Amino acid sequence: MTALLGCCTALAVTAGCGAPKDSDSAAPTGHAARAKHYTGELADGAKWVADVPQDFNGTLMLFSHGYGPLRARSAPDPKTRDAFLKRGYALIGSSYSGSSRWALNVAVKDQFDTLDAVRKRVAAVREPKRTLAWGESMGGLINSLVAQHGRGRVDGALSACGIVAGGLDFNEYQTDGDYAINQLLVSGGSGSSGSSEKQIKVSGFSSDAEAAASGKALAAAVQGAQSTAQGRARTALVAALSNQPNWFSGRQPPKAHDFEAREKQQAEGLVKMSLPFTLGARYQVEKAQGGPVYSNAGVNYAQLLRHSRDVPQVRALYKKAGLDLDKDLAKLTRNAHTEADPDAVRHMERTAVPSGHLAVPNLTLHTTDDPLNPAPQESEYARRVRSAGDGSMLRQTYVHATGHCTFKPANWLAVLHALEHRLDTGSWGAATEPQKLNEVAGEAGEGSYPSFLRYTAPELVGARGRDTRAH
Template identity: 75%
Template sequence: MTSTRPRRRTGRAAAAFGCCAALAVATACGGATGTGAGSAGAAKAAAPHARHYAGELADGAAWIADVPDDFNGTLMLFSHGYGPLQAQNAPDAMTRDAFLKRGYALIGSSYSGSSRWALNVAVQDQFATLGAVRKKVGKVGEPKRTIAWGQSMGGLVNSLIAQRGKGRIDGALSSCGIVAGGIGFNDYQADGDYAINQLLISGTQIKIGGFSSDEEAAASGKALANAVQSAQSTPQGRARTALAAALRNQPDWFSGQQPPSVHDYEAREKQQAEGLVKLTLPFTLGARYQVEKAQGGPVYSNVGVDYARLLRYSSDLPEVRALYEKAGLDLDEDLRRLTRHARTEADPGAVRNMERTAVPSGRLAVPNLTLHTTDDPLNPAPQESAYARKVRGAGDGGLLRQTYVHATGHCTFEPANWLAALKALEHRLDTGSWGAATEPQQLNQAAREAAEGSYPPFVRYTAPELVGVRGRTGTR
């Protein structure tokens, strides 16, 4: 399967990444401003036309609720992304206010626990929040409808809520999510890190797992980023960076007003390297300690992995081949080298814990609409192809629809995008059919009619295969 991303100009620039890079591992990237832990959670008071409530769950998680005076009967349960465990009920303040002024009540929790990767408690805390708010805030005690929504790590949380929410929620809206699951998420990231170690590092390799602190993990992220940056000075380094980027599912558009042309392989590699250096490697390596801490040990294993097999599923294979040929390198030999030295083993208990808490089964109890940017550097759009395959395999494909906006960045949606996607989901809940509601033309019309300012356009798009998930043999 290949990408059908349109190569056209968009007004959405990648300026948001400056904030992401500066925040590094302290918060998640993923709002319209690029800060995915969410600016909405920092807001201490509700908008003037709503009342603000707060409370605490039995396990210590905090919850908040903003209820508009003209509540329309729909209760929105928001799952926030990776970052500090602070109660949030919307991705950002602008989206929060856009929903409140249309009568939606917004609730959400902080999640509890000692790790920012809070998958072991997040779903439980979100359901508990739903019960607590309905019990303590009389106005929303009997909503006409409850919709779960979330982004980034919260998109994964939300897909698990959609899987388990029968009788508690009516529909789900999952954006920029790790919907392929935590195992695959860690596998393909670490595959790329391993390739950087093997092909771009001379001497002692950089640690990519089994971390003892955030600082140690962050240092590894910086070191890998420096290796990629140094590699840009030679054709050989650029070719091998392209291979590592392909294994990591790194998109080829990171900055600028438009993506490189399909066959401009040098420009595509330059964009991939920029994303790896400025954001992806520092952020994801920096966060890995928190993931391992939550799961009880390293989750990544590459024992027995055939890297030539993995690469065959990559839509970037023509780019990698072209750059290897230009550099005078033997791609097959490098792939054999990666396969020959693949000896990293996971902690079996950590893997079992991840499988239990952070891997969707593909079953859906309610309709789930997903939303993704075409070029997401942290949770790449190919996550969606893996998720769709699993949902179809479980027999629930009719409950899933996937939508995309033509933009670079992690969760770089505007209020109009959210409102249009919600309208499409509400159409499905009202009529029992998706109809044409998720077609780009309909979504863009809804976004325009929302009159909430500019937004990246919805487009027809087929996400490529998720390398590292598709291509591995056996199950973990």
């Protein structure tokens, strides 16, 4: 279910993306070394950290980290931390408490409690001029919930590479892809697995090891399918259902109508990153919710596919392979019988699904081609915010890049400048226009960065509640 990472490159799966990297815990250098470092503990056991520069500029920044070990962090990475401290921002964050790395049931409270604890403990930030929330990946979702409940506590929020459509939709489309692998590439498909092979477990796990084994097995099925035109066509269908982007590696994405190259990139993303990580994390998600939250009973997969921008690619590859797409979609619909644990679903709805209401301005940042938390998350979030009547409070920005949370300090500084402009003037104005963002990022003097561009995220495939039910 969960592409829930913090900051990682496209191939850094085994390093525990979203968890603090070795360099995060190394001795601080530069401006971080000259800042005062504080630590503390909340009543529920969550740890907090604070880095306060000598020349504090009055803005306190509350950071929500991504999926991984429950360890407090004040910034996404050391270079971004140093760039912010150099400019006088004070940085704080908590580890979150609880028994699961999917910490949504406690994270928002722990973040607000951290804010209170630091302000009581650290005199220099007791009365900040402004408090901003920021976070990435799972922390981007936490941060959007902070923005939802933050009136009087924070002034604005930056949510990067976030699971902003919420945990339920995120789980549904990821597991739809896993289900399609089982149905089409493991059971009677044209991959390396034979039709008599037992299907791979995709939910209801009893341990991290069991979940990780399923991720490895699903990835092997996709890898094996690449040896035939039929397998590649079915992989394209899997990728469409799971919102897998068609750029994973290389300096530039494949050409728009080079469907074979695009499918190859999708398969690479599924095998090397998406499947191993999302299945590996699913036990922690189900543990936090108290049971499986995935359901596809009654879902019409032909209707579901119609929401994908990749329909032309899927149809073209099916035609080239001599396969009947309608027949495969009918099979998926016919065999869709999985039911979720109702209590687990209700728990996730309460703790991990944004309502769309915003108490403070929220600016989001995403790569165009994120293999773990695809950009269509943003389109669903925007739809929800508009439906709640708070569309003017939200702006969404994108950088032309592949990878999950692969931002540079200059990207962070540019979106921070745009949010500050909104708070200073009461209007977004041109601050979120790509030209302005690139101008600010270039002037930051923090090295190279992926460029901002004008981009509209595709519709999120797999979101329930639309015309997705079988009739």
